[in-house]
Structure formats: structure tokens, C-alpha cells
Amino acid sequence: MNAAFQSLETGDTADNNGSGATLKLLIAAPRGFCAGVDRAIEIVERSIERYGPPVYVRHEIVHNKFVVNSLKAKGAIFVEELDEVPDDAPVVFSAHGVPKSVPAEAERRKMTYLDATCPLVSKVHRQAERQIEKGQHIIFIGHDGHPEVIGTMGQVEPGKMTLVETVEDVATLQFPDEVSLSYLTQTTLSVDDTATIIAELQERFPHIQAPKADDICYATSNRQAAVKQIAPATDLVLVIGAPNSSNSVRLVEVAKRLGTDARLIQRADEIKPEWLDGVRALGLTAGASAPEELVREVVDKLSQWRDVKEETISAASEKMVFKLPRQLTE
Numbered sequence: 001m002n003a004a005f006q007s008l009e010t011g012d013t014a015d016n017n018g019s020g021a022t023l024k025l026l027i028a029a030p031r032g033f034c035a036g037v038d039r040a041i042e043i044v045e046r047s048i049e050r051y052g053p054p055v056y057v058r059h060e061i062v063h064n065k066f067v068v069n070s071l072k073a074k075g076a077i078f079v080e081e082l083d084e085v086p087d088d089a090p091v092v093f094s095a096h097g098v099p100k101s102v103p104a105e106a107e108r109r110k111m112t113y114l115d116a117t118c119p120l121v122s123k124v125h126r127q128a129e130r131q132i133e134k135g136q137h138i139i140f141i142g143h144d145g146h147p148e149v150i151g152t153m154g155q156v157e158p159g160k161m162t163l164v165e166t167v168e169d170v171a172t173l174q175f176p177d178e179v180s181l182s183y184l185t186q187t188t189l190s191v192d193d194t195a196t197i198i199a200e201l202q203e204r205f206p207h208i209q210a211p212k213a214d215d216i217c218y219a220t221s222n223r224q225a226a227v228k229q230i231a232p233a234t235d236l237v238l239v240i241g242a243p244n245s246s247n248s249v250r251l252v253e254v255a256k257r258l259g260t261d262a263r264l265i266q267r268a269d270e271i272k273p274e275w276l277d278g279v280r281a282l283g284l285t286a287g288a289s290a291p292e293e294l295v296r297e298v299v300d301k302l303s304q305w306r307d308v309k310e311e312t313i314s315a316a317s318e319k320m321v322f323k324l325p326r327q328l329t330e
Contacts, residue, residue, distance in 0.1 A: 024280060027284045030222050033292070036095050036288075039095075039118070041062070043092055043114055058082060064291075066293075066294060090112040090114065097151030099151055120218075125152060138161040140185070142189065146186065191221055219320075225316060226316070235279040235282065236283070237262040239255070239264050240265055245288075248288075268300070
């Protein structure tokens with residue numbers, strides 16, 4: 001914790017390791033749901049209202065068990081593939097996006113489907129198509145096996161896109177001089193890591209074409225910026241999010257790189273009292289798939305052990321809203 005923050009009053013009853021002291025709680029803003037997640041959840045809820053339960057959802061609509069279980073209770077059934085969905089049942093595609101083969105199969109089977117792909121992910125899909133039309137080979141920066149990566153790479157023919165995860169991966173790339181190259185990125189990556197990989201790509205392939213705009217989404221960037229503000233002033237950062245949530249895991253990494261201990265939790269009951277030993281200031285944020293309800297749950301849990309003094313630290317203001325599919329608005 002930096003010296004400026006150490007000077008804040010933490011209460012006269014504190015002992016040497018912070019036990020019993022008032023806990024200064026810095027809550028990051030923005031945090032939690034982004035516009036793409038809000039839209040995806042609303043698509044499932046409105047689909048249930050319009051078509052009646054059950055409504056099938058291919059893959060977790062967003063990477064959060066609390067959200068998934070809440071939608072299950074309303075009548076959603078989550079599956080991994082379309083062959084688990086009856087032909088006459090409506091199905092929603094997750095916010096992460098799907099390969100082209102998925103809607104093609106749904107159309108072949110004359111299924112009713114709704115696409116909850118985040119519009120910012122769809123933007124990357126369209127960029128991939130345009131780059132292929134220009135005869136370019138795409139280097140895609142992302143995490144192997146992540147649904148967004150699977151969906152984006154499934155927008156083009158096999159062999160037209162090469163995945164890289166690290167700077168070390170870039171060093172292994174080999175392309176003939178005559179090959180025209182471009183790059184795209186997953187929307188939920190570490191801003192700093194991605195910048196390093198892009199710089200290495202540009203060093204190795206000076207003529208590589210960049211996308212017209214940064215692919216990392218506003219919500220990912222803003223949440224990382226907020227963590228960068230709170231982490232230096234705290235002894236521990238808690239990030240609410242799922243282990244398979246890319247943007248949530250990145251928030252933990254951001255805090256740790258700034259020298260602050262950080263832990264990923266899904267619910268308040270995962271917090272152990274001993275984590276607070278010696279902690280006078282704690283940072284709290286939530287990944288883009290975690291609802292505000294879980295943030296308040298954590299605050300309530302902390303308040304059982306310590307007197308908590310909350311302060312919100314804002315890095316940006318978000319007012320983004322995405323339109324719903326026409327099937328749900330007509």
C-alpha cells in the first residue's frame with residue numbers, strides 16, 4: 001500500500017496487523033455488467049416471456065454461475081451443442097459468439113434462434129471477413145479454447161487464421177514475404193499484454209495491417225483501468241468473477257502486476273477471514289459477467305468481520321446500450 005494511503009485513519013482500536021481496525025474498502029468503478037452482458041441476459045429473459053419455457057441456450061450465456069442459475073430458474077436450459085436442442089424449441093447463442101457453422105445448422109433445421117453475441121464481438125467477426133476478402137492472413141491474439149476465440153476463428157475457412165497467445169508464440173511464426181498479414185484480438189484480453197504482443201508482431205512483420213479500431217472492448221479496458229487506480233492503495237484486491245471468465249482473470253493479473261495481492265472469487269462465501277489479516281485497505285471489483293448483487297453480498301460479508309468504510313474510485317463513466325434483436329422488439 002502506498003505511503004499516501006497509509007496515512008488515512010483506520011481507527012484507534014487497530015492492533016499491529018490490522019485485525020479489528022476499520023477496513024478501508026475501495027470499490028472500483030466501472031465494475032460488473034457491461035452493455036453486452038446486459039443485452040444477452042435480457043435476450044434470454046425476453047425469449048422466455050415471448051416463447052414460454054423452456055428456452056435453450058447454447059453455452060453459458062455469460063460466464064457466471066449465479067446468472068446462469070438465475071436464468072435456469074426462469075426456464076432456460078443450457079446446452080453445449082445444438083444437437084441437444086429439439087428442432088421446435090427456441091435457442092439463444094451466447095454473448096461470446098459462435099462459429100458460422102452454428103447458425104447455418106440452425107437454419108438448416110429451421111430452428112428459431114436468437115443471437116446474443118455481443119455487438120463488439122460481432123464487429124471483430126465482420127473485420128475478419130473483410131480482411132479475408134482482401135486476401136490477408138489473420139493473426140488472431142487470444143486464449144486458445146475460449147468460446148470467443150472459437151467463435152471468431154469459426155468465421156473464416158480453416159487455415160486462414162493463426163492464433164497466438166504470447167510474445168513467445170509470435171517468435172515462432174513463419175510466413176513467406178508475399179503473404180499479406182493482418183491481426184485481430186479477443187475483446188477481453190489484458191490491455192498491456194496485448195500491446196506488447198502487437199508491438200512484437202509489428203516488429204517482425206512491419207507491413208502487418210491493424211484493425212481500424214482497438215478490438216479490446218471498452219468494458220474490459222475500463223475495468224482494468226479502475227483496478228490500476230485502486231490496487232496501489234490497497235493490501236488486497238478481490239475480483240468477483242468466474243475462473244473461465246477471461247476479463248475477470250485479467251483483473252486479478254492487473255492487480256498482481258502492480259504488486260498487490262489479488263484473489264478471484266465467485267461468491268462471498270469463498271472469502272476466508274484470514275485473508276484480512278494485516279489488511280487495512282481492500283480493493284473490490286467485479287468482472288463484466290458479475291451482477292452488482294454479488295458486490296453487495298461481498299460487502300455484507302466483510303462487514304461481519306470488520307467495520308467497513310466504503311469509497312468508490314471511478315476510472316470512467318459508461319453509458320453504452322446495445323439494441324435487442326428484432327424478433328424481440330417487433
